[in-house]
Amino acid sequence: MATLEEQFQQACDARDLPGVVLLASDIKGNFTYEKAFGLKNPIDKIGVDATFIMASCTKLMTSISALQCVERGQIGLDDDLSTVLSEFKDIQILTGFKEGTVDPIHKKAVNKITLRQLLTHSSGLGYDTMNPLLIKWRESRGKEAGQKGDPILKRITIPLLFEPGTSWEYGYGIDWAGVLVMRLNKMSLEAYMQKYLWDPLSIRNITFHQELKLEVRKNLVKMSTRGKQGMRGLATPTEEKVEWTDELLYEDPWVDEFGGAGGIGSGVEYMKILHSICADDGKLLMSETIDEMFTPQLGDDARRALAVGSVFLDENGMFSSHEPGTERDYGLGGALILSDKRTGLRAGTLSWSGLPNLLWTIDRESGICLMYASNLVPFGDQKSHEMQQLFEREMYARSSKL
Incomplete structure (x- = not known):
């Protein structure tokens, strides 16, 4: 053999x-x-x-970086991240589209997004290149949604797919964890x-x-x-x-x-x-x-x-x-x-x-x-x-x- x-x-x-x-x-x-x-x-x-x-494979390095911030006491795994990631304040959940249109339907999220959720893909954030609902949302927004070459925040700022902590969806969570590390450490x-x-x-x-x-x-x-x-x-x-x-x-x-x-x-x-x-x-x-x-x-x-x-x-x-x-x-x-x-x-x-x-x-x-x-x-x-x-x-x- x-x-x-x-x-x-x-x-x-x-x-x-x-x-x-x-x-x-x-x-x-x-x-x-x-x-x-x-x-x-x-x-x-x-x-x-x-x-x-x-x-x-980058995700592991970013996860370690974020966990180092937790060890320093800069943030807690279960803290409300909107104090640092202000984009999460009043974040909306995408629930669908108005019948016969591309107009999205949203509702305000009740739960707060935490670092534990970002690192485990349980925050509600998906990928607008993978999830069918988010793909349709991206198409409905045209140039308003982030495109290749746009700044990172424009590309990863998207609505949630579910209440934070209630399900699992592979997505931009660890990109946001990277933004968190940058802001905490300047x-x-x-x-x-x-x-x-x-x-x-x-x-x-x-x-x-x-x-x-x-x-x-x-x-x-x-x-x-x-x-x-x-x-x-x-x-x-x-x-x-x-x-x-x-x-x-x-x-x-x-x-x-x-x-x-x-x-x-x-x-x-x-x-x-x-x-x-x-x-x-x-x-x-x-x-x-x-x-x-x-x-x-x-x-x-x-x-x-x-x-x-x-x-x-x-x-x-x-x-x-x-x-x-x-x-x-x-x-x-x-x-x-x-x-x-x-x-x-x-x-x-x-x-x-x-x-x-x-x-x-x-x-x-x-x-x-x-x-x-x-x-x-x-x-x-x-x-x-x-x-x-x-x-x-x-x-x-x-x-x-x-």
Whole structure:
């Protein structure tokens, strides 16, 4: 049977995958895995120092930043955030549209939005590029709604979909958490993370601004797509090969710093963050805060909404999905997997993904961190899922032998 490395190389040679970087480590220092396969662009081989559009992998960094603010006493997890985020005062819930028109119907929210809700996607904020009701709202507002290139506040200021704390919807919550961090500390998110996340871990090649860190730009993997499926939406099953694309998933340069999706950087250096949290080394957060990150946060209604509405649906072969029956909740920074997986991943693992088919994992029970990094769209790619599961299974098998 072909080895893990042979299978990945064969997949890249056959253009079933673009360039990928696979990373794993344990907290005891007994096991480290760093391998790169395939191409960085149509000409050059990819290296482990490659950088990626991290997209929603940015959310973990912003969540840690916000939790540091809680530790300093700058804000509480359950405080009313409208004292700092004045945009939340008198915020409205979108309930529908007047019959036969595109005129939205709103009602005033009763509950107040908290940081705990922003970090767990239970605030009522969605994405107006994903939720059908918000897509219609955006279209009804025309240029009044935020468009590509607009300032961050115009783009993330949208109505709620439900009373804060009563359900679950993936959305702009952690972008707002990034705005909160900036306002509380009177500095940009780039400056904040450099001082309080990246410098403590000797991280140099993660940024919101490629133009500030030339190594990030130099090592950036070119975006690719599965055939002609396009950049957005979810991948559909296809035998088409991977193609390089000049279309950008991101803006370059970013004017603003989106805490939910704006990060660009090295998987090797991102692993330092995963390792710090997994090892509970005190460099980023206190032990009690890390314990809270890994504590289920959702109520029953929100947990049911997560089960039917998240990217962790039990779809057949969808990237980042899990086998049927996997129990899930949400922690402070990512989804919590509450039952063991056949790959070896243990209950209590915190994990999340990024749109170009990236996936990070922190398994405190086993003391293992994993990252699968690519720049392939659209999200949910089935071949990437197959290979990521192979990688995950093999890392658990190899580390258990040490």
